Amino acid sequence: MSEEVQELDDQPQPDSVVPLIFGRLLKRLRAQAGVERAELGRVTGYSAATIASFEQGRRIPNAKFIMQADETLDAKGALTDFVEEMEKAQYPAFFQDAAALEKKAVAVHFFGVQTVPGLLQTEDYARAVFAMRRPPLDVATIEQRVAARLARQEIFERKPAPTVTFVMEEAILRQRLGGPAVMRGQLEQILLVGQRPNVQIQVMPHEAEEHPALSGRFTLIETMQGRRMAYVEAYKNSRLFTDRSTVRELEERYGLVRAEALSSRESLALVEKMLGEV
DSSP states (O other): OOSSEEEOOSSOOGGGGHHHHHHHHHHHHHHHHTOOHHHHHHHHTOOHHHHHHHHTTSSOOOHHHHHHHHHHTTOTTTTGGGHHHHHHHTSOGGGHHHHHHHHHOSEEEEEEOSSOOGGGOOHHHHHHHHHTOSSOOOHHHHHHHHHHHHHHGGGGGOSSOOEEEEEEEHHHHHSOTTOHHHHHHHHHHHHHHTTSTTEEEEEEOTTOSOOSOTTOOEEEEEOTTSOEEEEEOOTTOOEEEOSHHHHHHHHHHHHHHHHHSOOHHHHHHHHHHHHHHO
C-alpha cells in the first residue's frame, strides 16, 4: 500500500455492488443453461431459496459454491473470476483490507478487549456478538458476517502454519455473552485452539498492576515479504497502519503486554478453571 496510513470507514465501498453484479450474472447463466434454481441447489448443496438470495445479491456465496456453479453452468470461468472479490465483499468495508492481509500472513498477533478475538470465536458466540450490534443488523447480514468470521479460521489449517498469538483481558472470558451455554462452548474452543503448536493464547489477569495497552484492541500482521502492519479498531474509524513508526510502537506495546500477561500454560489453566464455573 502506498499510503503510510490508510484510514478506513464504514461507508459503502465500490465492492459493495459486486454481489449484485455476480448475482445477475449467475441468474443469466443459469437461465441460458436451462437449469432451475432447485436443480442448481441440489448440485451445490443449497436450497432454491438460497440460490435466489445469491442471484439477488442478498447473500454472498463462498468459493466452493462459485466453482461448482461455474462448472455446472459451463460458465468457462465467468463466475470463478469473482472468487477473490466475493471473498472480500463478505466483510464490512472497514475490515476488507485487513482481512485480505490476514489471510496470507505468516504471523498475526491479537490484543483483545470487550470480546473474544474473531479468529477464536465459535459460531454461536459470533452470532450473539453480531446480534448485539446497535443499530441492529438484519438477519441476512448477521448470518453473512458469522460465515465470514468462521471462514477466517481457515488460517489455522494453512500450510506452512502461520504463527498466531492472542492476549485477552480476563474480563472477556468472565462475561457470559450469549448465555452460559454459548460461553461454555467458547471456552472449550479457546482450549482446543490453544493446543495447536503454532498458537499461543495468553490472558491479562485482573490482578495485573502494570498494563501497557489500555488504549484498546489492535492486531499486528506480518506478510510473507516481511512487511509489518497494524490494524487498530475504533468506532467508524478503524485504521490499517503501515508506517514503521506507528507499527513499531504497537509492536513494543504488544511485547510489554505479553510480558505482563499470564504464560500460555497458566492462561489455559485459568480458562479450564473458568469452564468448570460456567
